[in-house]
Amino acid sequence: MRTSSRAGSVEKNFWKIACATTCVLLFFSSCMMGAMHKRSTHKKPAPAKVEHERAPETGARKEIIRTESKPITLAATPKAKASSTLLEDGRREFAQENFEAAERSFQEAINIDPANGIAYYYLAKTKYAQGQFEQASGVLDKAEELLAGSKEWMEAISILREMISHAAN
Amino acid sequence: MSKKSGLRRLWRWLKTIAFLSMAFILFGSWYLHHLTRSIELRFEQSQKWKVPSKVYSDAEYLYPGIDLANKNIKAKLNRLGYRDMGLKITGPGDYAFTKTGLEIHLHDFDYPAEKFTGFPIRLDLSKNIVAKITNLATGEELSTVKLEPELVAPVFSDEMEDRTLVTLKDVPEHLIEAVILIEDERFFRHKGVDPIGIMRAAVKDLFAMKIVQGGSTLTQQLVKNYFLHNKKTITRKINEALLAMILEHRHSKAEILEAYLNEIYLGQRGRSSVMGVGEAARLYFAKNIDQLALGEAALLAGLIKSPSEYSPFKNKEKSRARRDFILDKMYDEELISARELADAKGENIVTPERPLQVVKAPYFIDFVKEQIGTLYTPEILTSEGLRIFTTLDMTAQIAAEAAVSDGLKKIETTYAASLPKDHKDPLQGALISIQPQTGFIRALVGGRDFETSQYNHITLSHRQSGSSFKPFTYLTAFDPKRSKKPFAPSSFIDDTSFKVRAGGEDWSPSNYDKKEHGKVTLRKALEESYNIATAKLAIEAGLDNIVETARDIGITSDLLAVPSIALGAFEVTPLELAAAYTVFPNGGIRAEPISIINIADKDGQVLEKRSIEMKRVFDAGPVYLTTNVLKGVLDRGTGAAARSMGFKGIAAGKTGTTSDYRDAWFAGFTPSLVTLTWVGYDDNAITNMSGSRAALPIWTNFMKSYAGNQQEDFASPKDVILVKIDPKSGQLATKNCPETSFEPFIEDTEPNEPCELHPAPGVLKRIFGK
Numbered sequence: 001m002r003t004s005s006r007a008g009s010v011e012k013n014f015w016k017i018a019c020a021t022t023c024v025l026l027f028f029s030s031c032m033m034g035a036m037h038k039r040s041t042h043k044k045p046a047p048a049k050v051e052h053e054r055a056p057e058t059g060a061r062k063e064i065i066r067t068e069s070k071p072i073t074l075a076a077t078p079k080a081k082a083s084s085t086l087l088e089d090g091r092r093e094f095a096q097e098n099f100e101a102a103e104r105s106f107q108e109a110i111n112i113d114p115a116n117g118i119a120y121y122y123l124a125k126t127k128y129a130q131g132q133f134e135q136a137s138g139v140l141d142k143a144e145e146l147l148a149g150s151k152e153w154m155e156a157i158s159i160l161r162e163m164i165s166h167a168a169n
Numbered sequence: 170m171s172k173k174s175g176l177r178r179l180w181r182w183l184k185t186i187a188f189l190s191m192a193f194i195l196f197g198s199w200y201l202h203h204l205t206r207s208i209e210l211r212f213e214q215s216q217k218w219k220v221p222s223k224v225y226s227d228a229e230y231l232y233p234g235i236d237l238a239n240k241n242i243k244a245k246l247n248r249l250g251y252r253d254m255g256l257k258i259t260g261p262g263d264y265a266f267t268k269t270g271l272e273i274h275l276h277d278f279d280y281p282a283e284k285f286t287g288f289p290i291r292l293d294l295s296k297n298i299v300a301k302i303t304n305l306a307t308g309e310e311l312s313t314v315k316l317e318p319e320l321v322a323p324v325f326s327d328e329m330e331d332r333t334l335v336t337l338k339d340v341p342e343h344l345i346e347a348v349i350l351i352e353d354e355r356f357f358r359h360k361g362v363d364p365i366g367i368m369r370a371a372v373k374d375l376f377a378m379k380i381v382q383g384g385s386t387l388t389q390q391l392v393k394n395y396f397l398h399n400k401k402t403i404t405r406k407i408n409e410a411l412l413a414m415i416l417e418h419r420h421s422k423a424e425i426l427e428a429y430l431n432e433i434y435l436g437q438r439g440r441s442s443v444m445g446v447g448e449a450a451r452l453y454f455a456k457n458i459d460q461l462a463l464g465e466a467a468l469l470a471g472l473i474k475s476p477s478e479y480s481p482f483k484n485k486e487k488s489r490a491r492r493d494f495i496l497d498k499m500y501d502e503e504l505i506s507a508r509e510l511a512d513a514k515g516e517n518i519v520t521p522e523r524p525l526q527v528v529k530a531p532y533f534i535d536f537v538k539e540q541i542g543t544l545y546t547p548e549i550l551t552s553e554g555l556r557i558f559t560t561l562d563m564t565a566q567i568a569a570e571a572a573v574s575d576g577l578k579k580i581e582t583t584y585a586a587s588l589p590k591d592h593k594d595p596l597q598g599a600l601i602s603i604q605p606q607t608g609f610i611r612a613l614v615g616g617r618d619f620e621t622s623q624y625n626h627i628t629l630s631h632r633q634s635g636s637s638f639k640p641f642t643y644l645t646a647f648d649p650k651r652s653k654k655p656f657a658p659s660s661f662i663d664d665t666s667f668k669v670r671a672g673g674e675d676w677s678p679s680n681y682d683k684k685e686h687g688k689v690t691l692r693k694a695l696e697e698s699y700n701i702a703t704a705k706l707a708i709e710a711g712l713d714n715i716v717e718t719a720r721d722i723g724i725t726s727d728l729l730a731v732p733s734i735a736l737g738a739f740e741v742t743p744l745e746l747a748a749a750y751t752v753f754p755n756g757g758i759r760a761e762p763i764s765i766i767n768i769a770d771k772d773g774q775v776l777e778k779r780s781i782e783m784k785r786v787f788d789a790g791p792v793y794l795t796t797n798v799l800k801g802v803l804d805r806g807t808g809a810a811a812r813s814m815g816f817k818g819i820a821a822g823k824t825g826t827t828s829d830y831r832d833a834w835f836a837g838f839t840p841s842l843v844t845l846t847w848v849g850y851d852d853n854a855i856t857n858m859s860g861s862r863a864a865l866p867i868w869t870n871f872m873k874s875y876a877g878n879q880q881e882d883f884a885s886p887k888d889v890i891l892v893k894i895d896p897k898s899g900q901l902a903t904k905n906c907p908e909t910s911f912e913p914f915i916e917d918t919e920p921n922e923p924c925e926l927h928p929a930p931g932v933l934k935r936i937f938g939k
Contacts, residue, residue, distance in 0.1 A: 048891070060901050060923035063893035065911060067885040078234020082313040100282070100775070107607075107766075107781060112230050112313070114606030114841055123781065138758075141785035142606065145756045148887060 083113035090122060094129075102126050117146025121153065125160060133168040140164070201415070208412045209419070211395045218334055218431060218445075220554030220771065222541075224534055225318035226561040227609070227766070228280075231292065231299060232313040238297040239877045241564055246273065247522035248319055248563060250455035254519060260462070261287055262455035262521070270294040272305070277457055278317035281558065281769035290314055319563045322534045324550050329440055333447035334554075334771075335458045337427045340446065343463050345426065346504045347470035347495055353387040356426075361388045361417035362410045388413040391429045435469070436476040443476075453481060455521040463509055464516035467499065468492040481518050489518060530566045532615025532625045533559070537764055544768075544777060554771035559764050560609035565602055568874040569612035573598045573846075576867035577617055580848065580858065587857040594851050598867060599626035599743060602844040602875070605751035607781050608760030611842070612875075626847060627747075631726065631740040636698045636860065637825025637834040637845075638719075638737030640795050641749070643695050643703075645718045646710040648791035649918055653711040657919070658692040658798045659899045659912040662709075664702035671731040678704040678736065681826065681859070690896065692798050692912075696806030698824060700736055707735030721786040722749035722759060737825065746836060747845040753796045753821065754838045756886065757787035789886035790915040796821050796883050797913050803837065807861050811837075811869040817878040822868070824860030831855055833863035837872070840881050844868055888916045895924040903929035 048065040055062045090105030103126045109119035120143035127136035140161055147153035229245065246264050247253070251273065254263045264273045271294060275287035289305035302311040323331050337345075349356045355363050363386050385393065392412045416425060434442055435449035443452050446469055450458045453472075454465050461469065471491040472479050481488040493514055500510045537559060541550065549555070577598045581588065588596065595617060602612040615625035624630070646656040664686040668677045678700040680686070686699060694702035707715050712730035719728055719739075726740050741749075744762060751760045760783045767778040799821035802808045807824040822837020833848040833856060848863040849856055856863065891911040893902045900920045902909040905927035914920075923929060 050893075055901060055921035055923075058921050058923065060921065061903070061929070062901055062919075062921070063911075064919070065891040067887055067889055078232055081234070082230065082232030085312040103780060104282075108230075110607055110781065111227070111604075111609070112232070114604065127780075135780070135782055138782060138784040142755070142758050142783055145758065145785075145789060145886075 077113075079113040080116060083109045083116045083119065086112065087116065087119050087122065090119070090126075094122065094126060097129075099126050099130050103130075115146060117143050117153070120146060121157060121160070124164075128160065128164050128167070131167075133164050136164050137161070137168075201411070204408070204412055205415050205419075208392065208395070208415055212416065212420070212428065218332060218554075219328065219330065219552040220332060220334060221323040221330070222550045222553065222555035222557060223323050224321045224537055224557045224559060226321050226559060226563045226566075228318050229316040229562070229564075230313055231302065231316065233299050233301055235299050236297055236877075237294070237299065239564075239875060241567075242271070244567075245316065245319075245564060249276070249316060250451060250521045251276075252455050252519045252521045258289060261457065261460045267291075270300075273316075275314070276317055276455075279556075279773050280317075281556070281767050281773055281775045284773065285317070318558060319529075321529050321559070321561060321563070322531075323441065324534075324538060324557075329442060330444045331438060331441045331448055332431060332444040333451060333458075334431055335427075335445065335447035337423055337430070339457075339459050340430060341459060341461055341466050343499075343505070344446065344458075344461060344466035344469060345430075347467050347499060348430070348473065349387070349426075350498055350502060350504065351470050351495055352390070352473055353385075356387050357422060359386055359417075361413035361415075362386060385409075386413060387429050388416055388425055391425065391432055392416065394432050394434070433473055434476065435472055436480060453520055462513070462516055463505065464492055464496065464513035464518075467495040467513060468518065471495045481520050482523050485518055492518070529563065530561060530570075530613065531619035531623075532627070533561055533566070533610070533613040533764065535619075535623065536613065536615070536625060536628050540765060541768065555776070556769045556771070558766045558769070560604075560607075560611065560766060561613075561764070562611040565612035565875050566614075569600045569602060569614045569871050572867050572871035572874070573600050573614045573617065576846075576863075576870065577848070579866065580863055584858065584862070589854055589856075592850065592854060595621075596848065596856065597622075597626060597851055598846065598848045598864075599630075600844065600846045600867060600871060601627045601743060601747045602842060602871070603747055603751060603760070603762055604841065605754045605760055605838065605843050606841070608748070608751065608762045608783065610762055610764045612844075612871075613764075622851075624851070627743045629742065631742055632832045632847065632849065633827040634737035634739065634741045634746055635825040635827035635832060635834060636700075636737060637746060637823050637836045638739075638741075639695060639698065639703050639735065639825075640753070640799055640823050641718050641722060642707045642710070642715055642735040643691060643798065644752075644787065644791055644795045645714050646691070646706050647794040647915070648788060649915060650788065651710070651714045651718065651791075653714065654709055655918045656691060656706070656710065657912065657914045658690065658794055659894055659896065659914075660691050661688050661899060662691055662694055662702045662706050663687065664689050664694060664699045664705075666701055667705065669708070669732055671733070672729070676732060678732070690899070692801060695798050695823075696801045698802075698807050703735050704732045708732055722752060724749065737827070743845055743847050746834075747843055750836050750838055750843045750845065752787055753792060753799070754840050754843060754883065755783070756789040756884065757785055757792040758783050759786045790888045793883065793886055793889050794913050794915070799823055800883075807859075808835070808837070808865055810861055810865055811872075814866065814869045814873070816869045816873050818872065818876055819880055819882050820872065820876075821883070824865060826859040826861075829855050830857045830859065833858045833860045835860050835864035835868040837868055839872070839876055839879060840883050841879075842872075842876050844871060844876075846871070885913075889913050890916050890919065892919045894920065895927060898924045898926045900924045903927055905929055 050063050050065055053062045053064060086105050086109040090102045090109060093102035093105060106119050106123040106126060109116055120139050124136045124140040124143055127139060140157060144157050251262055251264045254265045256265055256267065258265050258272045258274045261274050262276055271292045272289065274289040277287045278285045291303045291305055292299050293301040302314055304311055355366065389409050392409050431445040434444055436443045436452060438452055443449055447458050449469055450456050450461055454461065468488060479488045479491045496510055496513050499505045537557060541557060577596050581596060597617050599616060600614040601610065603610055613627055615627045616622050646652045649655050666677060666685055668675050680700050685701065689702055712732065712734060715734055716728045716730050723745055724741055728734060728739055748762045763779050765779050768776045770776055802823055803811050803820055808822055818839055820837055820839045822835060825834030831849055831853050836845040846864040846868045848858060892914055893909050894900060894912050895902045895906040896908060896910050900922045901924060903924045906924050
């Protein structure tokens with residue numbers, strides 16, 4: 001009786017075990033697939049996110065891709081890293097009001113990495129400190145373009161812009 | 170009577186003698202005074218040596234992660250006067266490629282307001298990429314180092330003398346000892362003239378029955394150098410001796426020695442004379458004077474006798490023999506020990522690569538001189554030793570010069586049949602390359618050959634811009650704030666011949682292929698450079714608006730609001746046009762081109778500086794749309810030859826061909842470099858060459874060599890969106906559109922109507938059918 005019941009339980013449980021094993025296998029294989037997929041697409045840029053909208057008035061389907069605002073990443077590339085070292089040098093000089101030396105460092109930082117928005121911001125600030133308002137404002141335009149992704153920087157830029165226009169008038 | 174007359178005669182004689190001696194004394198003292206004055210004047214002058222101003226390139230930064238593939242670092246180090254030591258560096262100015270990387274012992278360099286003292290570094294390389302930079306003196310890891318600026322050219326007076334001043338305390342003792350030993354052994358014992366030396370020389374001369382050797386002291390040699398008298402006549406010799414004695418009387422031995430060491434001729438660098446031991450140490454050993462080894466000092470002393478004969482550039486064996494001769498003599502006089510003698514003789518004579526050309530970027534230098542000419546007199550420029558630091562990148566400049574010269578030769582051989590027969594002047598070409606974010610001019614080739622024509626085509630010539638101006642017509646049209654009507658790259662324009670009245674005459678544009686293309690997208694029209702479509706677009710966008718755009722990008726010539734303006738029917742300088750193109754990679758900001766960063770005096774004080782100047786002149790959105798279309802010019806349109814020539818970097822640009830094929834242009838850019846090339850004749854003759862045939866290959870070769878195949882793309886501003894449209898209708902793509910593409914628009918100017926050509930069935934229609 002016991003034996004038969006035990007035999008019966010094995011038979012009954014066979015499906016349970018099979019199901020569980022299959023589930024586990026499926027789970028692992030899907031994980032593996034995912035990992036492999038990830039690996040294979042690792043080098044390609046992330047596919048652009050297509051947004052579906054309805055056009056105003058006509059209500060027509062509209063597929064659009066928006067520019068994703070790039071986060072301001074400090075020293076993401078080798079030249080950005082090298083540039084940020086010079087930026088730090090410049091900021092030290094700026095803090096000590098050595099504007100000439102600061103300006104040189106900021107220009108060098110830009111020279112190495114022309115996409116270093118923060119360096120343009122500080123260059124503008126240095127020019128402002130030296131009373132070169134028009135030049136400061138032009139350089140700030142460039143800082144604004146490069147730092148558009150950061151709220152904090154945009155705030156700092158608008159404050160500086162106000163200071164420049166106030167001083168220039 | 171006779172006694173009386175005898176006395177009278179004696180008296181007369183005495184009077185004559187007294188008169189004569191008086192006259193002699195008077196003349197003598199006048200003459201001595203004259204000599205004293207002239208030598209003092211000269212000596213004083215020479216204390217303020219005429220040191221030519223020097224023009225330098227920009228410094229080169231090295232940092233971990235930088236790819237040296239396009240930098241040609243070995244050539245750069247050679248130009249900077251570093252010496253290739255093979256496997257191991259031993260001292261300042263050396264470099265060596267080791268198994269794992271590159272070791273350099275950096276030179277000292279006086280930057281404006283900053284003195285840099287060189288130290289040894291190691292760059293660990295992985296393929297061509299710098300993995301790590303280590304200061305070998307301290308073991309410290311460095312985030313960046315800079316290679317000093319390259320000397321591009323000295324600004325000489327007519328004398329063409331180049332020197333680096335030294336003070337006596339900088340000069341190694343061994344060098345002073347060797348110079349005195351070999352040139353004037355009794356220097357400290359004579360008073361300007363050395364009778365013993367003269368006797369020795371006279372005996373020799375007597376035997377030879379002509380003047381073969383002068384017993385000249387250092388002081389006499391110095392005097393001789395001052396007045397550049399090479400003739401060996403007796404009067405000259407006497408004068409020289411007198412002057413030397415005067416000099417010795419009035420100045421200390423140390424002053425005279427220092428003057429001598431700075432004045433003596435020691436060889437040639439190209440066409441300029443290298444004067445003094447300071448400059449010679451740089452020329453022959455790439456070192457500062459205080460860094461010379463014993464053997465090098467001995468050789469330098471040995472060179473004085475005949476720089477051309479003993480030059481280590483010319484004959485290493487001969488110069489080794491001369492060096493060893495001097496070292497032996499120093500040992501005999503107990504100036505050096507046996508050990509020092511052996512070590513110095515064991516030194517390898519390693520010279521840096523010899524610079525053949527003194528002026529490396531002649532048109533650029535000319536341009537720089539023209540600018541500083543307004544600030545300083547020629548006298549100051551040729552004598553005060555100013556140092557002018559510029560934006561030039563020599564690696565770019567060399568690539569540019571090669572590209573222009575090779576490109577023109579190639580045109581002449583490949584298209585000889587198209588060019589006019591027996592044209593009196595050669596075909597000219599020019600190139601300028603600017604870093605758009607700073608306005609730094611990185612390379613400038615103003616013409617084909619500076620020796621034959623100094624005319625700078627980049628900065629001076631006014632030529633029709635032709636189709637290379639077209640992008641600015643499109644830029645105006647894409648800008649909702651400027652254009653009368655909104656346009657996008659996918660908008661349509663009619664490329665069908667039309668006539669307008671302009672300036673009292675009928676004007677009708679035609680295309681280069683003499684065909685009409687009907688309804689085309691603006692993208693297609695610009696990619697293929699259609700004239701009719703572009704002129705029509707200009708009219709629709711507003712001719713006044715095009716003029717305003719031209720002003721904003723810095724075009725200064727007279728501009729009329731006529732339709733031909735859209736096709737570049739006005740003149741620009743290539744410099745103006747290149748500067749205008751900086752707005753594209755710079756998101757609408759125009760950078761003022763600059764060539765001089767700063768000017769310092771010989772003590773390192775900054776006299777003048779120029780700094781980055783820029784201004785936003787366009788919104789980023791329309792600029793991005795234009796750039797996006799201009800990428801297509803290279804990928805598919807009139808600039809596609811660049812791709813077939815193997816240039817793979819992300820770039821955009823526009824060809825330009827003026828009416829009747831007089832000017833060929835190409836203006837193109839990557840996110841970090843704007844380069845413009847031009848080909849044409851000076852007398853405006855017809856070349857029969859289009860921009861893509863003549864100017865584009867030069868541009869491509871330069872960009873391949875200098876910019877490489879960078880894959881950094883142009884940054885898209887926030888207000889630009891990509892919308893899926895049907896390119897046939899330019900309207901929103903529906904499910905039924907067989908062909909769709911994502912096209913850029915400035916947000917809120919995109920189409921909102923579904924494609925009329927392929928309408929999608931509505932929901933009700935889908936359920937109930939027709």
